[in-house]
Amino acid sequence: MDAGGPLVSMRAKEQPFHVRYRMEVSCLELALEGERLCKVGDYRAGVSFFEAAIQVGTEDLQVLSAIYSQLGNAYFHLHDYAKALEFHRHDLTLTRTIGDLLGEAKASGNLGNTLKVLGRFDEAVVCCQRHLDIARDINDKVGQARALYNFGNVYHAKGKSICWSGAEPGAFPEEVMTALRMAAEYYEANLSIVKELGDRAAQGRTFGNLGNTYYLLGDFGKAVASHEQRLLIAKEFGDRSAERRAYCNLGNAFIFLGEFEVAAEHYKRTLQLARQLKDRAVEAQACYSLGNTYTLLQDYERSIDYHLKHLIIAQDLNDRIGEGRACWSLGNAYTALGNHDQAMHFAEKHLEICRETGDRSGELTARM
Amino acid sequence: EAKSSAVGSSQIFPSDGGEMEPETMEIKSVSEFLTKMHMGSVMSRQ
Numbered sequence: 001m002d003a004g005g006p007l008v009s010m011r012a013k014e015q016p017f018h019v020r021y022r023m024e025v026s027c028l029e030l031a032l033e034g035e036r037l038c039k040v041g042d043y044r045a046g047v048s049f050f051e052a053a054i055q056v057g058t059e060d061l062q063v064l065s066a067i068y069s070q071l072g073n074a075y076f077h078l079h080d081y082a083k084a085l086e087f088h089r090h091d092l093t094l095t096r097t098i099g100d101l102l103g104e105a106k107a108s109g110n111l112g113n114t115l116k117v118l119g120r121f122d123e124a125v126v127c128c129q130r131h132l133d134i135a136r137d138i139n140d141k142v143g144q145a146r147a148l149y150n151f152g153n154v155y156h157a158k159g160k161s162i163c164w165s166g167a168e169p170g171a172f173p174e175e176v177m178t179a180l181r182m183a184a185e186y187y188e189a190n191l192s193i194v195k196e197l198g199d200r201a202a203q204g205r206t207f208g209n210l211g212n213t214y215y216l217l218g219d220f221g222k223a224v225a226s227h228e229q230r231l232l233i234a235k236e237f238g239d240r241s242a243e244r245r246a247y248c249n250l251g252n253a254f255i256f257l258g259e260f261e262v263a264a265e266h267y268k269r270t271l272q273l274a275r276q277l278k279d280r281a282v283e284a285q286a287c288y289s290l291g292n293t294y295t296l297l298q299d300y301e302r303s304i305d306y307h308l309k310h311l312i313i314a315q316d317l318n319d320r321i322g323e324g325r326a327c328w329s330l331g332n333a334y335t336a337l338g339n340h341d342q343a344m345h346f347a348e349k350h351l352e353i354c355r356e357t358g359d360r361s362g363e364l365t366a367r368m
Numbered sequence: 369e370a371k372s373s374a375v376g377s378s379q380i381f382p383s384d385g386g387e388m389e390p391e392t393m394e395i396k397s398v399s400e401f402l403t404k405m406h407m408g409s410v411m412s413r414q
Contacts, residue, residue, distance in 0.1 A: 031398045066396040073393045091396075106394035113391045146392055153391065160385060169385075205389040212385040242389070249386040 020059070027058040031067050034074075043074040050074065061098050065091055065107075072110055076117075084114045105134035105143055112150050121158040128154055145193040149206060152186035155179045156213055169256065170218015177217065184213045204233035204242060208249070215253055223253040244273035244282065251289060255296070264293045284313040284322060291329055300333045307333060324353035324362060 015023065034049030050071045058064055072087035088111040095103035112127030128151045135143030159172075159179035167173075172180075187210040194202040211226030227250045234242035251266035271286035291306035307329045314322035327350040334343035354362035 028398065028402070035398055062401055063398055066398045066401055069394070069396040070398075073395070076391075076393060103396065106396060109394045113393060117391075146394070149392060153388075156385070156388070202392075205392070208387075208389040212388060216385040245387045245389075252386055 023056050024058055024060070027053045027056040028063065030056060031063065031070075034067075035070060038070060038074050038077075043077045047071060047074045047078070061094060062100070062103075065094050065098075065100065065103050068094060069107065069110065072114070076110075076114060081114055081118050085111070085118065088114055101134050101138060102140070102143075105131050105138075105140070105147075108134070109143075109146060109150055112154065116150075116154045116157050119157075119161055121154055121161070124154045125151070141193055141197060142199075145190050145197065145199070145202060148186050148190035148193065149202070149209075152183045152190060152206070152209060152213070155183035155186060156209060159183060159216065168218075169216050169220075172216070180213055180217050184210060184217065187213060200233055200236060204230055204237070204239075207233065208242065208245065211246075211249055211253070215249070215256075218256075220253045220256045224250060224257070227253060240273055240277060244270055244277065244279075247273065248282075248286065248289070251293075255293065260293055260296045264290060264297070267293060280313055280317060281319075284310050284317065284319070287313065288322070288325065288329075291326075291333075295329070295333060295336075298336075300336045303333045304330060304337075320353055320357050321359075324350055324357065324359065327353065328362070328365070 030049050030053035034046045034053060037043075037049060038046035050067050053067055054064075054071075058067075068087045068091035072084045072091060075081070075084035075087060088107055092104065092107040092111055095101075095107050108127045108130040112124045112131060115121075115124035115127060128147055131150065132144060132147035134140075135147055156179075159176045162173065162176045162179070187206050190206050191203065191210070194206065207226045207230040211223045211230060214220070214226060215223040227246050231243060231246035231250065234240075234246055247266045247269040251263045251270060254260070254263035254266060267286055267289045271283060271290065274280075274282040274286050287306045287310035291303045291310060294300070294303035294306060307326050311323060311326035311330065314320075314326055327346045331343050331346035331350060334340075334346060350362070353359075
């Protein structure tokens with residue numbers, strides 16, 4: 001099916017008026033239903049309706065642009081980035097053809113986000129710049145802020161995409177640090193606009209990502225300050241997922257500040273929220289972080305308690321890597337307590353899992 | 369990159385920068401477009 005090309009709307013023109021009228025109505029009805037389904041999160045069904053709307057066709061190029069754009073977004077949410085790219089490209093071509101500047105800015109923003117996820121950072125930067133240029137030309141402050149946020153995300157992702165092995169935050173190769181500094185600059189520029197606009201939701205998102213950027217840059221004080229702002233805003237909105245993310249990110253930053261007790265308190269809040277949100281994978285991660293924090297505090301009994309909790313969830317989730325990590329950590333904690341029988345038991349379990357998963361470096365460590 | 373269950377001390381806590389906030393996608397809504405069109409035609413009749 002040629003769901004895409006701008007030729008779709010031409011089909012309608014070959015029909016008599018009453019048929020064209022019925023087609024327009026049908027296309028709109030299908031598109032509106034697609035829109036409703038996407039709003040409630042049923043992207044798969046939404047895609048079917050939008051594609052059916054394109055099949056029927058429309059002479060209204062603004063409607064066609066909205067359909068392409070929403071199809072691109074639906075595929076983006078479904079993680080089908082090749083299809084998302086295809087439809088956002090159609091939308092960009094269409095908006096340029098009809099001289100719809102605001103529509104072109106939006107299409108550029110969406111295309112930039114999609115290219116970023118695909119790791120095509122240089123192309124993503126071009127799209128972000130076009131989004132920003134148009135927003136500035138038409139004096140659209142909201143658009144400018146959104147383009148700057150997307151720019152920050154592209155540079156953050158670019159920094160993270162460059163391979164580093166074993167390096168700690170703040171000690172990455174210069175290329176990584178440069179990309180992360182660029183990300184921080186764009187997030188700060190975004191913040192000055194969204195503060196001026198009084199857009200608290202946008203401020204929350206930016207503080208979260210800025211905190212992560214400062215964390216990677218090794219500026220843990222600024223990371224904490226940003227994540228505390230993110231936490232405050234998440235609470236204002238009653239957004240428990242964002243609150244949970246902020247607590248976890250704060251815990252990580254306090255570890256690097258050497259404030260292990262404070263980190264443990266934040267991880268405990270993460271754990272509580274993960275349980276409330278019924279997110280077992282995050283619950284496992286919080287238990288693992290708490291186990292490691294109590295190891296740093298040399299409180300091995302509590303460390304064992306949390307690593308055992310992590311082990312049980314990893315087993316429930318059939319996460320063999322997580323199970324291996326829990327066994328390795330438990331082996332270390334029991335060794336520190338002088339309980340050699342339990343230490344040996346978990347070391348053997350760790351070795352068995354490493355063999356099964358083909359984890360050579362884990363196997364070598366286990367043998368030691 | 370293959371994950372190892374035996375993690376070094378620097379890998380115990382995330383070095384991947386923590387959890388990111390969601391992307392903000394631009395929305396073009398057919399229903400909003402129709403509302404604007406309708407309002408435009410009402411205004412032009414007045």
